[in-house]
Amino acid sequence: MTTPHQWRISESNAKLIGYRCPKCSWVSFPEKKRACKRCGSAPVEMMGFVMKPFGKIVSFVVQHRLPEGFETPLPLAIIEFEEGARAAGHIIDCKLEELHVGFEVEAEYRIMYEENGLTMYSYKFKPRRSH
Numbered sequence: 001m002t003t004p005h006q007w008r009i010s011e012s013n014a015k016l017i018g019y020r021c022p023k024c025s026w027v028s029f030p031e032k033k034r035a036c037k038r039c040g041s042a043p044v045e046m047m048g049f050v051m052k053p054f055g056k057i058v059s060f061v062v063q064h065r066l067p068e069g070f071e072t073p074l075p076l077a078i079i080e081f082e083e084g085a086r087a088a089g090h091i092i093d094c095k096l097e098e099l100h101v102g103f104e105v106e107a108e109y110r111i112m113y114e115e116n117g118l119t120m121y122s123y124k125f126k127p128r129r130s131h
């Protein structure tokens with residue numbers, strides 16, 4: 001049975017939570033770190049916040065040869081969010097010719113699967129359509 005508490009947890013999981021260093025504002029994503037990579041503060045209590053889903057491509061590769069079960073070609077990119085955090089992810093719903101460094105994308109957080117009452121999420125990026 002789903003309790004309100006579990007419901008709240010899954011709701012917050014369905015968002016992009018970043019963690020900001022209180023000393024220099026560097027943002028860690030997706031893990032909460034105990035040491036800041038930029039200013040070196042440790043231990044540090046990073047503050048969680050909901051990041052905007054928008055970012056830009058910093059670099060990318062287009063994967064052509066992957067194990068069975070993957071649709072190819074499949075672009076994989078490093079994204080820098082507006083808040084400064086970086087993450088790697090697949091680009092979907094995009095023409096290969098459109099891709100370039102600086103290309104604006106939007107993160108889409110999706111439920112991957114549910115197992116033993118645990119919901120697993122993952123994010124992908126698609127061309128930014130909203131502002």
Ligand SMILES: [Zn+2]
Pocket residue numbers: 021022023024025026036037038039040041
């Ligand atoms: Zn810092």
